[in-house]
Amino acid sequence: MVVIDSAQTKAAKEAERVKAARGNESYGALVWRRLRRSLTGMIGLVLVTLLILMALFADFWAPMDPKATDSGFSPPQMISFYEKDGSFSFRPRVYALTDSAELDPVTFQPITGPDYDNPRYLGFFVKGAPYQLWGMVPLDRHFFGTIDGSPVHLLGTDKFGRDVLSRAIYGSRISLMIALSVVFITTLVGTTVGMVSGYFGGALDAWVQRFVELVLAFPQLPLYLALTSLIPVTAPTNVFLTFVIGVMAALGWAQMSREVRGKTLALARIDYVRAAMAIGASDRRIIFQHIFPNVMSHVIVAVTLAIPSVVLLESFLGFLGFAVKPPLISWGLMLQDTANYSVIGTYPWILSPVGFVLATVFAFNALGDGLRDAVDPY
Structure with a gap:
């Protein structure tokens, strides 16, 4: 009996110690503790970290110069x-x-x-x-x-004799840079417009939402092709890339705006927001100090799920020749060599960039699923 009581006392003290230690945890620490329990989320986090490191240090990871030529269509x-x-x-x-x-x-x-x-x-x-x-x-x-x-050449060479592995590693820079830039712009614009529209309501909300619906109603793929075809072929590389990012961002912010507006409509009726209004807090302070922190959890998850969509879109547009032009390298541009079925059947290793695209999409989707469960307070 004494042994059982002693064991129960030790267990109770340990529980109190853990509870006291966790009682001082911040919101970020709580989210991290929940995320560590998700196997899928941690796998996604590791893969995303590796992808970012690969893009940052592409020169070091790539075994060869991506522009150096050897025998064309050499097998792995x-x-x-x-x-x-x-x-x-x-x-x-x-x-x-x-x-x-x-x-x-x-x-x-x-x-x-x-x-x-x-x-x-x-x-x-x-x-x-x-x-x-x-x-x-x-x-x-x-x-x-x-x-x-x-x-x-561990993944073979393309038709010009350039190493496919090195070009895929270098291509991660442009593909991820486009995806992160587009998502950053769409998140910034969409979150701001959504919060302002949902908070003020009335005629402003009605007009803003009609414009959002107009943007969402456009068939995006034909519009992408039409807008990107307006760029002259002789335009500098940085101008072309900036225009592509601007086009993708201009057509992608509306969905984020609609989602954030829905969250803001619910948060604007909560007691602490009404209390801030009652004591005379400015609209700007209420929006960015009270509403914005509460929509951040949804925005973070939406960002991790939006990046794979942009990567897929860039790969598709690059395959059609509307995203990136040489001498830049991207996964979509590399896939232009696969346009001919006979080439794919004879030289299947040129499909290797597809593996990088699939790994990126899986990594960010897995991380987004893990974060969605970790940031949910319920």
Whole structure:
């Protein structure tokens, strides 16, 4: 009996200690504690972090210069741990393809095979093509590559002989930059318009919502194509990219505005907002000090779910040639090589950017699902 009472006393003291420790937690700490319990949310958070790091340090992660050319449409090189005689070795290497004297009986093309006499050994933090990190720090170290600096193509090459893996890593910069810029603008404009419209109501709300409905009524895809086609082909790259971001943002803020307006209509009737009105608080203070913090949870989740949509839209427009122009690199632009079915059947590795798009969409959707449960106070 004494042992049981002692165990119960220890358990009660531990519960009180945990309760006291958690009693001082901020809202952010509570959200983080709930998010850690979500396996899907944590997987999404890890993947999003890796994607951002890949975009920030693309020069370091990419094994080759994305503009360097080699043999066109070269298949992916497999990493091997075996010597020419079949014995196992701990030194990873790749074998370049070489043409043999035999011809394919169907296509009459030389049959290619691995060049076992000239292995290319792989390593980490090797010297490679020089670059300037963020345009400021000159470096020549890459995360992985061949020790002797010879070409390595783990995902093959495109029709110009450029490394697909390196171009996909570099393409994450433009694709994610477009997505984050568009979502930032749509969130800023949509949240502000939604809160102002829902708070003031009346004639202002009616006119604003009619304009929002007009924007939502436009068929977006034909309008995207029409607006982006207005840009001259000779326009500078930064002008073209800015115009594309502006077009996407101009057609994407209305949905966020409608959602935030609905939240604001409910919050404007809560007691603490009416109390702030009664004591003479300004409308600006009420909107940004009382209403805005309470719609932030919904906005954060909406942002994480909107980024995948913009990534998919950019990939689709880039595939059609309306999003990014060379010399910039994006996942959508890389997919232009897949427009021909015969090319896909013969060189399937050029579909590799699709994997990056799928990973990005899954990562942000998983993070959004985890945040949706974590920020919900109920």
